[in-house]
Amino acid sequence: MNTEDKNYLVVDQLVKWFGSDRAVNGISFSIEKGSFLTLLGPSGCGKTTTLMSIAGLHAIDAGEIRVGDTIYTSREKKIFLPPEKRDIGMVFQSYAIWPHMTVKQNVAYPLEIRKLHADEIDERVNKVLELVGLSEMAEKLATQLSGGQQQRTALARAIVSNPRLLLFDEPLSNLDLKLREQMRVELKRIQNEVGITSIYVTHDQSEALVMSDEIIVMSKGRIEQRDPPLAVYSKPVNEYVSQFIGVANLLKGKVLSEAESGKGKVDISTSITGLSCDCLLSSEMKKGDEVVVSVRPENVSVSRDNTDSSGIEGKVNAAIFMGNCVDCRITSGSYEWKVLTHPRENLNEGDRVFLHLDPEHTLAVTP
Amino acid sequence: MAQAIAPVEPVQTWRRFLTQETIVTVIVGLIVAVAVILPLITLVVSSFLVLDDLGFDTEWGLENYILLYTDRVIPKAIFNTFIISSGTMILATFLGVSLAWINARTNCPWADYLEPYNLIPFFLSPFVGAIAWHNLASPRIGLLNVWYRDFFGAEGYLLNVDNLWGVIWVTGLFFTPLVYLFVIGSLRRMDPSLEDSARTTGAGLLRTTLTITLPLVTPAILSGAIIVFVTSAGEFGVPFKLAAPYGWETLTTQIFTKAVGDDANHYLGATMSMVLGVITVILIWVQRVYIAPRSYTTVTGKGFRPNVLDLGKWKWVAFGFNLSYIFVAVVLPIFCLFIVSLHPVWTAEIIPSDMSMNNYVKTLFWWREDSIRAATDGIINSFILAFSGASIAMVLALVVSYMIHRTKGFGSKVLDILCVIPIGFPGIVLAMGVLVTYIQTPIYATLWILLLGYITRFFPYGQRNIASIMLAISEELDQSSRMSGATWFTTLRRITIPLLKPGIFAGWVLLFVIFLRELSISIILYSTGTETISVGVYYLANFENEALTSALSMTQTVVLLICIYIFRRVAGKEALSA
Numbered sequence: 001m002n003t004e005d006k007n008y009l010v011v012d013q014l015v016k017w018f019g020s021d022r023a024v025n026g027i028s029f030s031i032e033k034g035s036f037l038t039l040l041g042p043s044g045c046g047k048t049t050t051l052m053s054i055a056g057l058h059a060i061d062a063g064e065i066r067v068g069d070t071i072y073t074s075r076e077k078k079i080f081l082p083p084e085k086r087d088i089g090m091v092f093q094s095y096a097i098w099p100h101m102t103v104k105q106n107v108a109y110p111l112e113i114r115k116l117h118a119d120e121i122d123e124r125v126n127k128v129l130e131l132v133g134l135s136e137m138a139e140k141l142a143t144q145l146s147g148g149q150q151q152r153t154a155l156a157r158a159i160v161s162n163p164r165l166l167l168f169d170e171p172l173s174n175l176d177l178k179l180r181e182q183m184r185v186e187l188k189r190i191q192n193e194v195g196i197t198s199i200y201v202t203h204d205q206s207e208a209l210v211m212s213d214e215i216i217v218m219s220k221g222r223i224e225q226r227d228p229p230l231a232v233y234s235k236p237v238n239e240y241v242s243q244f245i246g247v248a249n250l251l252k253g254k255v256l257s258e259a260e261s262g263k264g265k266v267d268i269s270t271s272i273t274g275l276s277c278d279c280l281l282s283s284e285m286k287k288g289d290e291v292v293v294s295v296r297p298e299n300v301s302v303s304r305d306n307t308d309s310s311g312i313e314g315k316v317n318a319a320i321f322m323g324n325c326v327d328c329r330i331t332s333g334s335y336e337w338k339v340l341t342h343p344r345e346n347l348n349e350g351d352r353v354f355l356h357l358d359p360e361h362t363l364a365v366t367p
Numbered sequence: 368m369a370q371a372i373a374p375v376e377p378v379q380t381w382r383r384f385l386t387q388e389t390i391v392t393v394i395v396g397l398i399v400a401v402a403v404i405l406p407l408i409t410l411v412v413s414s415f416l417v418l419d420d421l422g423f424d425t426e427w428g429l430e431n432y433i434l435l436y437t438d439r440v441i442p443k444a445i446f447n448t449f450i451i452s453s454g455t456m457i458l459a460t461f462l463g464v465s466l467a468w469i470n471a472r473t474n475c476p477w478a479d480y481l482e483p484y485n486l487i488p489f490f491l492s493p494f495v496g497a498i499a500w501h502n503l504a505s506p507r508i509g510l511l512n513v514w515y516r517d518f519f520g521a522e523g524y525l526l527n528v529d530n531l532w533g534v535i536w537v538t539g540l541f542f543t544p545l546v547y548l549f550v551i552g553s554l555r556r557m558d559p560s561l562e563d564s565a566r567t568t569g570a571g572l573l574r575t576t577l578t579i580t581l582p583l584v585t586p587a588i589l590s591g592a593i594i595v596f597v598t599s600a601g602e603f604g605v606p607f608k609l610a611a612p613y614g615w616e617t618l619t620t621q622i623f624t625k626a627v628g629d630d631a632n633h634y635l636g637a638t639m640s641m642v643l644g645v646i647t648v649i650l651i652w653v654q655r656v657y658i659a660p661r662s663y664t665t666v667t668g669k670g671f672r673p674n675v676l677d678l679g680k681w682k683w684v685a686f687g688f689n690l691s692y693i694f695v696a697v698v699l700p701i702f703c704l705f706i707v708s709l710h711p712v713w714t715a716e717i718i719p720s721d722m723s724m725n726n727y728v729k730t731l732f733w734w735r736e737d738s739i740r741a742a743t744d745g746i747i748n749s750f751i752l753a754f755s756g757a758s759i760a761m762v763l764a765l766v767v768s769y770m771i772h773r774t775k776g777f778g779s780k781v782l783d784i785l786c787v788i789p790i791g792f793p794g795i796v797l798a799m800g801v802l803v804t805y806i807q808t809p810i811y812a813t814l815w816i817l818l819l820g821y822i823t824r825f826f827p828y829g830q831r832n833i834a835s836i837m838l839a840i841s842e843e844l845d846q847s848s849r850m851s852g853a854t855w856f857t858t859l860r861r862i863t864i865p866l867l868k869p870g871i872f873a874g875w876v877l878l879f880v881i882f883l884r885e886l887s888i889s890i891i892l893y894s895t896g897t898e899t900i901s902v903g904v905y906y907l908a909n910f911e912n913e914a915l916t917s918a919l920s921m922t923q924t925v926v927l928l929i930c931i932y933i934f935r936r937v938a939g940k941e942a943l944s945a
């Protein structure tokens with residue numbers, strides 16, 4: 001794969017102000033052709049603003065955005081390509097289905113703009129409606145559609161012209177839970193099939209984990225981490241990411257010593273008196289650095305007795321049966337651990353137990 | 368947990384029926400029904416009564432309807448009405464849509480400040496507007512024509528508003544806010560992503576505007592256009608001032624001559640009112656049934672601001688356009704009225720040395736010997752009518768809204784329909800109905816008949832004002848009061864009314880304004896001693912001179928402007944869009 005394809009879309013030092021606040025604060029990233037990238041972050045962190053900047057729906061205050069060798073917008077070079085020249089498809093949170101047109105008219109619109117022959121329009125519209133499973137609905141007015149159907153129409157309209165980029169702004173957030181889970185899979189399947197490079201905005205972490213090739217975690221207009229879903233989950237770079245994605249036990253600490261191959265010992269006595277633990281350090285961490293130790297609940301193992309006397313003593317505070325696992329709250333000292341155990345461990349409220357941390361899954365991250 | 372259940376005493380049915388709620392409901396329902404239905408029935412019946420040659424007896428027949436197209440004047444009047452309504456509709460729609468678009472969707476400078484001024488004509492009297500424009504642009508004494516002759520040394524005139532075009536011009540200017548309000552609401556509520564998605568699919572700005580934005584606001588434009596058509600067909604003052612004296616009769620001016628004066632023929636008047644009424648009912652029905660439901664106001668719950676178009680240098684053109692509208696619709700007419708009113712008689716020449724406030728003295732100071740009774744009585748009567756009318760109408764509106772939106776019984780459906788009927792119904796038609804109904808009763812020739820006409824015609828405006836708020840506040844607030852043991856009346860007094868207070872007051876001021884400038888009903892129902900301000904203006908225009916007329920017009924305008932200011936302070940920016 002050449003670099004052209006590797007850096008298909010490039011966003012370089014993008015800045016956008018709204019009045020006196022910076023909604024996007026100099027972010028840079030690039031996407032490989034055909035991949036699916038998710039912008040993930042809490043409400044108000046600038047995801048929509050980033051997407052709108054790529055779509056050209058507003059001007060930017062600094063930076064550059066280009067796709068292939070086309071510059072979409074560049075503050076420095078004073079270039080601004082209007083949205084209709086950018087060749088993108090976009091699915092909005094409100095779907096934005098035009099209520100005065102039928103499903104078919106909605107989907108045909110981008111092709112009509114491109115002045116395709118009527119027969120070809122018909123053929124492509126039918127094909128794409130079939131792809132999203134709306135062939136029967138073609139003649140219905142948008143106002144007669146259910147939420148899920150509107151969603152599919154919006155998707156069909158976005159991909160029908162085979163654009164260079166596909167942008168999604170929280171497309172599933174208006175659907176109910178069941179439909180949302182079903183549409184996730186569906187969306188991903190369709191994206192795979194058409195192979196259009198996609199950027200997907202959401203604040204739902206499970207959506208991001210399920211669908212993306214790569215995830216960018218944002219907060220306050222900045223990028224915190226960019227990695228494939230597994231890495232974002234298992235190797236968060238800082239405290240913010242580890243608590244935003246999934247659930248983590250976080251303990252403040254200080255690096256005691258560094259060992260070979262990124263391992264080391266961290267003193268966590270501020271959280272649990274007199275305790276230190278072995279964990280993975282990132283390369284730039286030095287002895288004496290303030291860090292946060294992050295352990296996922298499923299990576300803590302529990303035993304009844306303390307055979308090698310390395311366990312952390314604790315008392316089960318609550319044990320909530322969830323079906324395939326038991327969600328336990330275990331206190332040791334003043335710290336309360338979140339631990340997922342197997343139902344056959346049969347832990348009950350009040351039990352005394354010992355916790356064991358696996359150094360391979362215990363991570364020191366920057367606070 | 369076994370507990371003895373006390374046997375319930377079976378309440379007698381008539382007692383259960385006799386609650387505060389049902390009593391008030393039935394009484395108010397009957398009042399509304401009688402007030403609305405009776406004049407309409409009498410109107411229909413009268414239209415089939417034919418006056419004999421001597422003018423004393425009547426017999427059943429269709430002669431009145433035959434006259435509609437055999438008479439010398441009436442067919443022409445119908446045709447002229449059609450021309451005026453169509454022309455006004457085109458002008459007001461063009462102005463209303465472009466102003467709404469400029470204000471809602473472009474970066475026109477100071478749009479926030481322009482907005483309230485765009486709405487002012489909505490509150491002023493078109494009749495007074497016609498008087499002002501007559502003094503500005505009639506061929507001989509029009510100020511603009513005088514200046515034109517002075518500056519260019521030309522002969523003849525530049526502008527002439529004493530014809531159908533003049534009527535269209537003035538009515539169009541005054542009814543522009545009707546279209547404006549419909550369209551601007553629709554433009555503002557539109558989800559911007561509807562347009563954004565068209566842009567991303569490759570449609571340019573022009574194409575997006577034409578294929579997405581315009582179709583989406585079309586229902587609002589059509590609604591506004593229909594309302595303007597109907598309202599201008601029922602408008603009396605403007606054609607009476609600018610068209611009838613120059614040989615262009617309209618339906619309303621003809622109805623007027625049949626209602627009062629020497630060759631009065633109420634039955635023929637009723638028949639002509641039927642024409643206007645039927646046209647109105649059909650068009651309003653089309654608007655409500657076919658057009659209003661098609662308005663695609665997409666409310667997604669996400670707060671958004673509409674897309675704003677950067678016009679570049681053209682924004683100054685847009686600004687100039689908007690300013691010109693305010694200038695010709697508000698500033699110029701008021702300026703002209705003021706200038707004319709200062710002269711003893713208007714000779715089409717501004718003579719600073721002649722200027723005085725004498726005309727105001729004559730029309731305002733009712734205690735003086737030389738005061739003109741029609742004017743001074745008119746002012747007093749109008750204030751009495753506006754104050755009591757607005758108060759009664761709002762009480763009625765409150766109870767009726769409550770019954771429609773809270774009680775939801777059988778009566779509520781009927782009431783809802785009754786309240787819709789008078790909306791958009793030409794005042795002059797309703798007044799004909801009231802006249803033929805009550806002419807034999809003691810209330811004829813008193814202020815009561817005017818009050819009855821005003822309230823019947825306009826209380827639905829107040830009702831809608833209240834209903835829109837009532838629908839917005841949860842019914843559960845009322846219900847929880849009933850749960851806590853309050854009676855229906857206490858709930859109304861302690862919970863419902865306090866919540867609705869801003870709406871009630873806004874509605875009150877709106878009706879006060881409408882009543883202060885009312886002409887078409889008053890002109891049919893007044894008699895000596897029960898003139899209103901607008902009738903006073905009519906009297907002065909007919910029997911005195913332009914200068915005196917302008918003085919009273921100016922007075923009315925100033926009072927209305929003050930009311931508008933209060934209305935805006937009370938009701939806030941959004942009040943009118945409801």
Ligand SMILES: Nc1ncnc2c1ncn2[C@@H]1O[C@H](COP(=O)(O)OP(=O)(O)OP(=O)(O)O)[C@@H](O)[C@H]1O
Nearest residue numbers: 018019023041042043044045046047048049050203
């Ligand atoms: N049109 C605007 N005018 C002023 N401020 C804005 C505008 N749009 C966004 N902002 C501000 O910019 C910041 C980022 O907004 P943005 O819409 O990008 O957030 P988001 O990450 O998409 O959030 P959400 O998940 O709620 O959609 C917010 O603080 C917001 O208040």
Ligand SMILES: [Mg+2]
Nearest residue numbers: 047048049169
């Ligand atoms: Mg957003």
